[in-house]
Amino acid sequence: MALLTFQDVSYRYPCTEAVILKHLSLDIPAHKKTIILGHNGCGKSTLLCLANGLYRPQTGILLWRGQPLGYGSQELRQWRQRVGLAFQNPEHQLVAGTVAEDISYGLCNLKLPKAQIVSRLSQALEDFGLEALSERPLHQLSLGQKRRVALAGVMALQPELLLLDEPMAFLDGRQIRRLLGELTRIAQAGTTILMATHDLHLAQRWADWLVILHQGQVALTGPPPEVFSKVTALPELDLYPPY
């Protein structure tokens, strides 16, 4: 069964005419590394914001393991515990003064017992290699370090589904390899990953499942070899398999 399902979902930003997602239906399979591809502005980030309840669709519903998701405050709290979102720009995510304070922020909001906050914080610092930076002010960090802190903060909440919006953008090769190692470890530990990216090589080599968005709808979905074998027959997608 799918972990998260979009059923006939349409979304238009308030005060705009354009419908970004148009009666889109999509299953996000559990325990897979899924990548969403599509041209700039096709709606990948919008889809991720719908996937964690940040936006509410004008038509259609989202389902968690086949059960409809609601938008009441209690339901949204539970939804955001299950589904963590790391924004493309970590500056949009980091809220506290230091690395340790920022990772603890979401844990404190969950009102967990202090001992649990301390143990999840130290685990997150260790998992993401941030121990030496724990007291460092966030404004002193590099982009790659900020991405790691943002990801550590999301993973400390132990989501079942991790949404990542172009996590590799502006990172150098070394940082990309490090982040990919962390994401592979997260996936092996049982977390489902849904990542928006423009990196076709990553889609081909790393993903278990692909989704291609085009004009507000799902153009293709399936395992990478199957999807890449079909894209050339659909010139309107203007997307070609990597060499």
Ligand SMILES: Nc1ncnc2c1ncn2[C@@H]1O[C@H](COP(=O)(O)OP(=O)(O)OP(=O)(O)O)[C@@H](O)[C@H]1O
């Ligand atoms: N807050 C907003 N208000 C109005 N329109 C918006 C808003 N955010 C995004 N859009 C529009 O929605 C469309 C989809 O944007 P979105 O960011 O979801 O695309 P994307 O596929 O993630 O693009 P990219 O690959 O460039 O990051 C674009 O046309 C964009 O201009």
